[in-house]
Amino acid sequence: MTVFDRIIGQEHAVTEFTHAASDAKLAARGERGDAMTHAWLVTGPPGSGRSTIAVAFAAALVCAEGGCGHCQDCRNVEAGMHPDVEHIIPEGISYSIDDTRALIERAALRPIRSSWHVIIIEDVDRFRPDAASTLLKSLEEPPPQTVWLLCAPTVDDVFPTIRSRCRHVLLNTPGLGAIAEQLSSRYGIDPAMAAFAARVSQGHIGRARAIASDDMVRLRRKEILEIPSQVKQVSNCFELAAKIVANATADADSIVGPLDSGDEADIRMAYGEGSEGKGLKGVDRQIKSAIKDLEKRAKSRHRRVLSDQYNRVLLDLTALYRDVLVVQSGSDLQLINEDIRPAIENVAAQDGTTQTLMRIDALNEARDQLFANVNPLSVFESLLVTLRQPTLSTVVG
Numbered sequence: 220m221t222v223f224d225r226i227i228g229q230e231h232a233v234t235e236f237t238h239a240a241s242d243a244k245l246a247a248r249g250e251r252g253d254a255m256t257h258a259w260l261v262t263g264p265p266g267s268g269r270s271t272i273a274v275a276f277a278a279a280l281v282c283a284e285g286g287c288g289h290c291q292d293c294r295n296v297e298a299g300m301h302p303d304v305e306h307i308i309p310e311g312i313s314y315s316i317d318d319t320r321a322l323i324e325r326a327a328l329r330p331i332r333s334s335w336h337v338i339i340i341e342d343v344d345r346f347r348p349d350a351a352s353t354l355l356k357s358l359e360e361p362p363p364q365t366v367w368l369l370c371a372p373t374v375d376d377v378f379p380t381i382r383s384r385c386r387h388v389l390l391n392t393p394g395l396g397a398i399a400e401q402l403s404s405r406y407g408i409d410p411a412m413a414a415f416a417a418r419v420s421q422g423h424i425g426r427a428r429a430i431a432s433d434d435m436v437r438l439r440r441k442e443i444l445e446i447p448s449q450v451k452q453v454s455n456c457f458e459l460a461a462k463i464v465a466n467a468t469a470d471a472d473s474i475v476g477p478l479d480s481g482d483e484a485d486i487r488m489a490y491g492e493g494s495e496g497k498g499l500k501g502v503d504r505q506i507k508s509a510i511k512d513l514e515k516r517a518k519s520r521h522r523r524v525l526s527d528q529y530n531r532v533l534l535d536l537t538a539l540y541r542d543v544l545v546v547q548s549g550s551d552l553q554l555i556n557e558d559i560r561p562a563i564e565n566v567a568a569q570d571g572t573t574q575t576l577m578r579i580d581a582l583n584e585a586r587d588q589l590f591a592n593v594n595p596l597s598v599f600e601s602l603l604v605t606l607r608q609p610t611l612s613t614v615v616g
């Protein structure tokens with residue numbers, strides 16, 4: 220078993236990162252290791268597993284065995300609490316210059332437990348120009364033990380100056396067949412369920428696995444897909460919007476619970492508290508600051524998970540109206556939601572392609588509003604009112 224085992228359909232990238240991790244061991248001893256470098260840019264479409272493979276590579280770098288997948292280092296990296304691996308996710312719409320400066324200062328610190336200090340940054344496309352040029356300086360002259368793993372949807376999303384300092388690893392969109400095959404062989408999921416999950420998740424690996432293995436996720440999908448047939452009165456729109464927000468919040472709470480004493484104990488162990496030569500005041504201070512940092516990251520993760528839940532509602536509804544459009548236009552393309560074809564045919568029969576396109580526009584607009592931090596309840600209320608009865612003004616405005 221290795222940390223790369225659960226990466227699906229990215230053989231080329233896995234080979235490159237495996238070689239890099241092995242050369243990193245040579246480089247750490249001052250020997251020549253050309254497959255390793257200090258700055259990486261991982262690009263791939265949503266759901267292709269950008270951050271999963273970046274986390275796996277980080278584990279391979281800090282694990283003494285090159286990413287065995289079961290030692291304490293590998294497990295701490297996976298759990299997001301290894302002292303030498305920092306995983307940065309944007310909290311707002313963009314990365315600020317102050318946050319970036321603070322990050323670069325932290326990045327320059329020597330690693331605590333291993334040979335490398337790894338910084339994973341998601342959504343590098345969200346750096347503002349001033350923050351990007353601050354980051355650029357550190358990429359140009361990286362501290363000797365620091366490794367930057369930058370993730371973005373495509374290279375075009377990243378400032379050329381940053382791009383040119385990084386070694387680029389391109390991920391593929393994994394095929395539906397590859398996803399279904401992995402769900403069956405690795406997680407023992409029934410082949411029919413695996414094929415269904417791969418199709419309705421549209422190639423998004425994490426989503427496919429959740430649909431295939433979690434009853435609650437399937438129930439939520441079903442509830443979302445029922446929305447178009449439930450928005451009969453305007454009052455239904457308000458009730459359903461409140462339900463969407465309440466469910467998303469409850470799901471985010473259950474995915475990212477508050478920190479418990481177990482997390483704190485893991486941190487103390489990660490810093491080697493109690494082992495020989497430790498237990499000094501400096502270490503204690505580091506532990507306290509690491510716990511504070513972990514709490515901050517848990518809050519940020521909660522925001523992120525909640526925003527993923529809202530996006531999920533929008534993506535499922537968009538897929539549904541795409542199917543409605545397929546039916547209305549008389550195309551023989553396969554439906555994403557083939558399992559609910561009669562319901563889709565029902566919605567399709569209610570009006571025409573113009574209204575369907577207006578609804579899809581409203582879904583895109585709702586996504587932009589959520590991204591701009593508009594209150595989710597008002598976004599969903601206004602969305603559902605439009606889905607119930609689209610009017611031309613929502614498109615023009």
Ligand SMILES: [Zn+2]
Binds near residue numbers: 282283287288289
């Ligand atoms: Zn390991």
